Amino acid sequence: MNTPILEMKNITKTxxxxxxxxxxxxxxxxxxxxxxxxxxxxxxxxxxxVLSGVYPHGDYSGDILFEGKVQxxxxxxxxxxxxxxxxxxxxxxxxxxxxxxxxLLGHELRKGLGVDWNETVRKADEMLKRVRLNINPETKVKDxxxxxxxxxxxxxxxxxxxxxxxxxxxxxxxxxDDCDNLLELLRHLKKDGVTSVLISHxxxxxxxIADTVTVLRDGQTICTLDASKGEVGEQVxxxxxxxxxxNNIYPDRRRGxxxxxxxxxxDWNAYDAKLGRTVLKDVSFKLRKGEIxxxxxxxxxxxxxxxxxxxGNPDGYELKGELLVKGKPVRLRSPKDAIEAGIAYATEDRxxxxxxxxxxxxxxxxxxxxxxxxQRGVVNKNAEVKAATEYKDALNIKTPSVEQIVVNLxxxxxxxxxxxxxxxxxxxxxxxxEPTRGIDVGAKYEIYxxxxxxxxxxxxxxxxxxxxxxxxxxxxxxxxxxxxxIAGELPVAxxxxxxIMQLATN
Amino acid sequence: xxxxxxxxxxxxxxxxxxxYIALIIIMAIFTIATKGIxxxxxxxxxxxxxxGYIAVLAVGMTLVIIIRHIDLSVGFxxxxxxxxxxxxxxxxxxxxxxxxVLVLVLGILAGLLTALPVAKLGIPSxxxxxxxxxxxxxxxxxxxxxxxxxxxxxxxxxxxxxAYIPDxxxxxxxxxxxxxxxxxxxxxxxxxxxxFREIGARKSKQAYNFEVPPADMFVLKLVFMAIVLGLITWVxxxxxxxxxxxxxxxxxxxxxxYIAKQTVLGRHIYAVxxxxxxxxxxxxxxxxxxxxxxxxxGLLTALSGILFASRLQSxxxxxxxxxxxxCIAAAYIGGVSAAGGVGKITGSLVGxxxxxxxxxxxxxMGTDISLQYVIRGAVLAxxxxxxxxxxxxxx
Numbered sequence: 001m002n003t004p005i006l007e008m009k010n011i012t013k014t015x016x017x018x019x020x021x022x023x024x025x026x027x028x029x030x031x032x033x034x035x036x037x038x039x040x041x042x043x044x045x046x047x048x049x050v051l052s053g054v055y056p057h058g059d060y061s062g063d064i065l066f067e068g069k070v071q072x073x074x075x076x077x078x079x080x081x082x083x084x085x086x087x088x089x090x091x092x093x094x095x096x097x098x099x100x101x102x103x104l105l106g107h108e109l110r111k112g113l114g115v116d117w118n119e120t121v122r123k124a125d126e127m128l129k130r131v132r133l134n135i136n137p138e139t140k141v142k143d144x145x146x147x148x149x150x151x152x153x154x155x156x157x158x159x160x161x162x163x164x165x166x167x168x169x170x171x172x173x174x175x176x177d178d179c180d181n182l183l184e185l186l187r188h189l190k191k192d193g194v195t196s197v198l199i200s201h202x203x204x205x206x207x208x209i210a211d212t213v214t215v216l217r218d219g220q221t222i223c224t225l226d227a228s229k230g231e232v233g234e235q236v237x238x239x240x241x242x243x244x245x246x247n248n249i250y251p252d253r254r255r256g257x258x259x260x261x262x263x264x265x266x267d268w269n270a271y272d273a274k275l276g277r278t279v280l281k282d283v284s285f286k287l288r289k290g291e292i293x294x295x296x297x298x299x300x301x302x303x304x305x306x307x308x309x310x311x312g313n314p315d316g317y318e319l320k321g322e323l324l325v326k327g328k329p330v331r332l333r334s335p336k337d338a339i340e341a342g343i344a345y346a347t348e349d350r351x352x353x354x355x356x357x358x359x360x361x362x363x364x365x366x367x368x369x370x371x372x373x374x375q376r377g378v379v380n381k382n383a384e385v386k387a388a389t390e391y392k393d394a395l396n397i398k399t400p401s402v403e404q405i406v407v408n409l410x411x412x413x414x415x416x417x418x419x420x421x422x423x424x425x426x427x428x429x430x431x432x433x434e435p436t437r438g439i440d441v442g443a444k445y446e447i448y449x450x451x452x453x454x455x456x457x458x459x460x461x462x463x464x465x466x467x468x469x470x471x472x473x474x475x476x477x478x479x480x481x482x483x484x485x486i487a488g489e490l491p492v493a494x495x496x497x498x499x500i501m502q503l504a505t506n
Numbered sequence: 507x508x509x510x511x512x513x514x515x516x517x518x519x520x521x522x523x524x525x526y527i528a529l530i531i532i533m534a535i536f537t538i539a540t541k542g543i544x545x546x547x548x549x550x551x552x553x554x555x556x557x558g559y560i561a562v563l564a565v566g567m568t569l570v571i572i573i574r575h576i577d578l579s580v581g582f583x584x585x586x587x588x589x590x591x592x593x594x595x596x597x598x599x600x601x602x603x604x605x606x607v608l609v610l611v612l613g614i615l616a617g618l619l620t621a622l623p624v625a626k627l628g629i630p631s632x633x634x635x636x637x638x639x640x641x642x643x644x645x646x647x648x649x650x651x652x653x654x655x656x657x658x659x660x661x662x663x664x665x666x667x668x669a670y671i672p673d674x675x676x677x678x679x680x681x682x683x684x685x686x687x688x689x690x691x692x693x694x695x696x697x698x699x700x701x702f703r704e705i706g707a708r709k710s711k712q713a714y715n716f717e718v719p720p721a722d723m724f725v726l727k728l729v730f731m732a733i734v735l736g737l738i739t740w741v742x743x744x745x746x747x748x749x750x751x752x753x754x755x756x757x758x759x760x761x762x763x764y765i766a767k768q769t770v771l772g773r774h775i776y777a778v779x780x781x782x783x784x785x786x787x788x789x790x791x792x793x794x795x796x797x798x799x800x801x802x803x804g805l806l807t808a809l810s811g812i813l814f815a816s817r818l819q820s821x822x823x824x825x826x827x828x829x830x831x832x833c834i835a836a837a838y839i840g841g842v843s844a845a846g847g848v849g850k851i852t853g854s855l856v857g858x859x860x861x862x863x864x865x866x867x868x869x870x871m872g873t874d875i876s877l878q879y880v881i882r883g884a885v886l887a888x889x890x891x892x893x894x895x896x897x898x899x900x901x
Contacts, residue, residue, distance in 0.1 A: 314786050336789035345787065353783035358847050359776070367777055368788040370770045377769050382714045421788075 004065075005030040005164060005195050011050055011062035020046045021060070022219045028164070028197060028212075033186055035206045036199045038216035039241055039412075039440030044199050047216070048166055052086050053079045067163070083163035087153050087170060089438070095142035100124035102141055103156045127155035130192075131185055146299065147178030154185070158194075165189070166197040169438065171205060175299040175466060176501065183209050201440060202467075203234050215240040242442050249445060250473030253452035258476065259289030261327065262460050263310075263343070263429050268321035270309045270484075279305045279317055280484045287429060287460050292451060294475030294492075295464045297504050302484035303464045304348055307431045311345040312338035326428075339368060344427035348434040348464070350418045355406050362388035362402040364417050369425040391420040395450060412443025419450060430454065433464045448474060468497045480504050524892060525841060525856045532860060536867030544867055547744030553859075553866045554742075555667065558751035559584070559813040561858035563833035564840065565762050566803035568854040571837055572779040573799050574846035575624065575631035578830050579638025580807045583616055585826025586646040587808045588815030592656040593649060595663060602662045610808045616642075617804020618797055625796040639830070650823040657820045667817030670746035671753065685740075686747030693739025697732045704728060751813060755855075758806065763851040775799060780847030835882070836861045839889040860885070 006028040013021040021043045028034045038044050050060050053073030064071045066082055073079045076086075093102050103124040109116045124137045133151045141149060150170055157165055167186075171179045183205060186196050200206050206213060213232050215222040222240045225231040238249075264287070270280040280302055287293055295303045309317055312335035323330055325341050332338045338345070347354040355364050365388045366373055373383040388402040395416045399409055406417055415435065422430055432451070436444045451461055451474065465471050471478055478495050480488045480503040488503040536544040543549060563580055570577050591609045594600040600608070620638050623629040650656060658664060675687045682690065704727075711718050718724070742748055766772040777785040778795045786792050810829065815821045840857025842849030864885060868878045 311787075312789075334789070334791065335787050336791065339789040347784075347787060353781065353787055356777055356780035356784050356847065358780050363773070363777075367773070367785075367790075370773055374770050377771065379768060379770060379773060381768075382710055382716065385716060386714055 003030055003068075004028060005067060006051075007063075007065040008047070008051065009063045009065070011047065011060055011064075013046055013050055013055060013060040020219055021050070024062075024216070024219065024221050026214055026221065027224070028195060031190060031193060031195055032211040033190055033196045033198060033209055035210040035213045036197055036216065037201070037203070037206055037213060037237060037241060038222075039442055042216040042241075042440075043219040044216055045168065046219075048086060048168060048197075048199070051079065051166070052076055052084060080160060083161060084166065085157035085160060085162040085164070086166040086168065087150070087157060089169045091146075091149050091153055093141045093149055093153060093156075095140070097141060098137065099128070099135065099139050099141060099144075099152055100137035102152060103127055103137075103159055105156070107160060123159060124155070127159045128152075130158055130189075131155045132188070145178075147174050147181065150174065150178070150182065151185070158189075162194065164195050164197065166199070168199045169201065170198070171200060171202060177298070177505075179205065201438065203237050204469075206237065207232055207234060213237065217241060217243060238441055241440070249441070249448075250470075251445065251449050251452055253456060255476065258291040259458070261286050262289050262325070263287040264322075264324040264327075265310065266322040266324070268306070268309070268319070268323070270305060270317040270319055272315070272317050274316075278484060280309060283321075283484075283486050285479055285486060285489075287462060289428075289460055290455050290458050291476040292455055292461045292463055292474055294471035294478040295462060295481055296466075296468060296471045296478055296500050297481035297487075299466060301481045301504065303481045304433055305484070306481065307345055307433055307462065307464060310338070311335055311343055311431065339425055339427070342428035343431070344368075344422035344425055344429070345431040346418050346422050346433060346435065348437065350414055354418045355414060355421075357407040358405065360403050360405050361392065361397065361399055361409075361417055364406055365391055365402070365420045365424050368421055372424070387424065388420075391424060395420050395423075396446060410439075410443075412439035412446075415439050415443065415447065416450075419447065423454070427459070429460050429462070431462045431464070434466065435463060436465070436467070436470060444470075468500055471495075471500070472497065520896060524896065525839065525853060525860065525889070528889070529856055529860050529863065532863050532867070536863065536870065540867070540870045543870055545741070547741050549866070549870070550741050551670075551745045551749060553862060554755070555749050555751045555817065556866060557858050557862040558667070558755045559810040559817070560829065560832050560836055560862060561755050561855050562758050562806050562810045562813065563829060564836035564854040564858045565758055565851055566806035567830075567833045567837045568840065568842045568849045568851060569762070569766070569775060569799045570631075570803050571834075571842045571844065572775060572847060572849045573795060574779055574782070574844075575796070575799075576635065576834070577617075577620060577631065577638075577800065577803050578635040579616075579620055579642055580635075580803065580810075580833065581826045581828060581830035582639055582642035582646055583613070583804070583826070584807045584811035584814065584829055585821075585824070586642045586649065586811070587613055587616075588811035588825050589646055589649040589656065589821040591663070591812055591815055592658050592821035595658055595660050596656055602660050605663070606812065609812060610805055613804040613806075613808025613811070614801050615804065617800040617802070617807065620804070621797045621800035624800070625793040646825065647823055650821065655820050655822045658815065663812075664816050664819045666750050666754070667813050667815075668749075668819070670749045673747060684744070686743040686745075689743040689747035690739060692748065693735060693743070696739075697735050700731060700735065701728055751817070754809070754813070758809070759851060759855045762802075766851050771798070776847055832861065833858070835886050838893075839886060841889075841893050843893070857889075860889075 004027050008024065008026040011021050011024045024043065024047060026047060036044050049055050051064060053075045056074045057072035066084065071082060094105065100121050104120050109119045109123065121137055128135065128137060131151045131154050133148060133155065135148065141152060144152065170182060174182065186198070186209060189196065198209070210227050210232060212227065213225045215237065217240070225236070266284050268280055268283040272279050283306060297303050308315055309319060310323060312332045313319060314335055323332065330341055332341060351357060356367070362384055366384050370379060373380050373387055385402060392399065392402055397416045397420065398413050406414060409417065435447055455461055463471070463474060472492065472495055475492050478490045478492060478500065479486055480500055482504050490499060533545065563584070567577065567580070587609050590612065591605050594605040594608060595602065620635050623634045624631045671688060673686055673688050708718050708724065766775065774785070774790045774795055777788065777790055778792050782792050811826065814825060836857040837854050838857070839860050840850070840853030842853065861882065864882055865878065868881065
C-alpha cells in the first residue's frame, strides 16, 4: 500500500443529543480510488464535512493529517488551499453563467484590475479536455445535462490543482452512460495522480471501481476492505452496511392473476409549448388491478413527463389522446382532479416538489387529503395526529414524533413520509417516481415490502426507476421508454438488463 | 416540574413569545421614561386606535408574505378607498352602510386585480403591486384634485375611528366608579370563554389518549392568561372603554387567526408558502390561493382605509402614504419569514403594537422625528436578526 495522503484519526463529532461520529478512523492512500459506503445516517457526509472544514477545527475531536501534516481547517477555503475538493450531489454551479466562467469562479485569473478572459477561456478549455468533455466553453451551464454539469464541476475542481477529489453520490442522478463515463474519468485521473474518494449507494459501481472500500455504520468505522485481495463483494458490503445479511433484497410477494384494467392510456401525445418540443409521442399502455408495472428508461426519456401528464398535467403540456380510468374516458385538468379520480403521484424530487420541508411529518402526510380529517373546512388536529401516527407506525418512519420537522429526517424516512402522504389519499393507482433514489439498502428493502403489501391489497403501482435491478426485481411487467415513446414491453420473466438497455438506448 | 424542564420550555418557546416579551419591555421602558403617562388608560386607548389601521393591514400582509409575495399597492389603495368613501358620503349622498359595503367590495376587487398578473402570468408581485402603487396614488390625487381634503360629516362613519362602545350603566355609579362596565363585562366573558376553550381542547386531547401538559402547568397557564386579559380589560375600562376600532381590530385578528390555524384553507396557504410546487402536486390550486390571499389583502386594505378616513373625519390627498412599508415592517417584526410558509396572524398584531408603541412612546417623550425613524429602523433590524438566529438553534 502506498503512503497515505489522508489520515483521519479518532474523529468524534457530536450534535446536540446525537453522536454523529464516534472515534472514526479513515485512511486514504495516495493515488487510489477509495469508496466510502454506509446507510443513510451512517455518518459519511458528516465525516466529509469535518474533512472539508464545514465543521471547523475545534468542533470535533481527533486529528486530520493531509500529506503527513496535521491540518486545522477553519473553513472550506483552507481545505481547498491544501488541495482537497468536494463535489456534492447538489451541484454548486451558476446555471446562468457560461462553462468557462463557472470553472474559474472564485479563483478568477486576473489581468490588472479586471479578469483575463482570454486566459480564462484557454484554461477552461484545458480543464474540459482533462475531463474529456467536448463542449464549447461559452455554453451556459443551464443548457447542459446533469451528467455534463457534473463533469464541469470536476473540471472546476481540477483547475484548483486538486490532490484529493471527493465525490458525494455523483452518480445518483446520472443515467448509465454518464455513470460509465464518470467512472472511466476517475480511473483516468488516477493515472494523473489524483486521489479520489467516492461516496455511493450503488454497490455495483463501487465494486467496479474501488481499490479500497471503507464501510461506516452508525457513526463508526466498521471495516476497510482491499479490492486487490478480493475482499470486496456485494453481499459482504451489504452485510457490513446493515449489520445483517439481506439475502433477497426484493421481498417475495404473492403474484396472482392481475385483475381488470384500472388505467389505460391510448395514443397519448404531449407537446411542451414553453420549450417548443414534443415530450411524448403515441404512448399507449395499460395498468391492471394489483400489479406493479415498471417504467425503465434513461434519464430524460420522458417517464416523469408521462406520469405528470396523466396526473392532472401541472406543467401545462398540450395533450392529445385518450385516458381511461376503470374503463371510462376522463379529462384530468389538475392534480386535484387526478387525486379525485384515484390517482396519486409521488415525485422523484422529494425535496424539490414532493415534501414541504419546513412543515412537520403530520402536516406533510395529511396535506393531499385534508378533507378526510376536517369537518366543514375546519381541521381536526387531534384526528390528524392520530391518522399520521398510524401511517408513521405502519411504514416504520423513524422519527421521535409526528411533530418533527421533515427536513430533520434522513432521506429514507423522508421518502417514507412521501409514500405515506399518498397512501393517505387511498388511491387506486400510485405512481412512484424513483422511489428509492438516494436512500440506503435497509430503507429500500422496507419500501419494497410496503409496495408488495399495497398491491396484494389491490392497489396498482407504476414504478419509474433508473435502477434496472430494482425494475427487474419488483415489476410484473416492464415498459421501456425512450425519447418520449414506448420502445417496448417485456413480461418480467423475459426481461434482462441487456434487453432493457438495448431498447432504452434505441 | 423541575428548573430544567422550565429552562427547556423557555428555550423552545422563546421564539414564539419573544415578541410579546419585547413588547412588554418596550412598554415598560416608555412607562418609566414618561413617568407613567404611557401606560395611562387614556394613552393606551389612543395607542390602540392609532394601531388599528396598521394592524389590519399587517394581518393581510402577513398572509401575502407567507405565500412568498408582497403587496406594495396597499398604502395608496387604502388612501384611495378612504377617499371613495368620502366622495360617496359627501357627493353621492350614499347611505353610510351602503358606502361601507361598496368600499369593502371595491377593496376585494382591487386585491384580485393585483393578483391577476401574478397568478395568471407569473409576474413578480413586487412589480405588479408597484404598478398598483403608482396607479392608486394617481387615482387618489384625481379624486381629491377638485376639492382637496374632503371633510366627512357623517356621524356613524366617523364613530368607527373615534367613538367607544356604549355602556350599560353610567360611569359615575358608586359601583366600580369611573370604569366602563360593558368593557369589564366583555373582558370577563373573554376570560371565561378562553378558559372553557382551553379545557375543551385538553379534554378532547385526552379523549384521543394524547399526552397533555401536567395539570399544575395547565392551571398556571390559565391563571397567567386570565391575569393578562384582566389587566388589559382593566386598563381599557379606565378610560372610555373599548373603541370601535379596537373591536374591529380584535375581530379581524381572531377571524384570520382562526382561518390560518384551524381551517383547510389556512393549511393550503401555508403549504403554498412552504413549497408551491409540492402544494400544486398535492392537489392545491396555487392560483386560487394567490387570488384568495390578495383578495383578503384588498378587503383589509379597504377596512384600513375606512378606519383611517374615519379617524381623521376626512380624506386627504396624501392618505395612506407609507402605510405599505409600515405594515410590512410590522409583519416582519411579528415574525413572518420572507422565505415563505412561516408567520402568524397574532404575530402581526404584536408587530404592529411594537411598531406603533415606539412611535407613540417617542412622541410622548418629545423625541425628534429624525431620531424616531432611526430607532424604528433599528428595532426592525433587531427583530429580524432575532428571528433568524432563534430559528437556527430551534433543533
